[in-house]
Amino acid sequence: MGQRRLLAELEDFVESHRSHGVLHANAGTRAVNGYRLFVRCPCGLRFERWVVAEDAAVDVTLLARWN
16 A cells, blocks of 8 residues: 555545544554554544555554644
8 A cells, every 4th residue: 555645545534534523543453464553533434454564664653643
């Protein structure tokens, strides 16, 4: 998927759903080949993506700015 595309999709989701209330982000257990990223909106929609090991450089601190 690529780090840029992941970040663009995540930013779009956050911008579209920020007005609904607090978004909750979580990352699943890290596996050898990556991990699952979840962002849940109070409206019920979820942003869910598999982050491959190569793209895992997306630091969790980047997500903190949206919380």
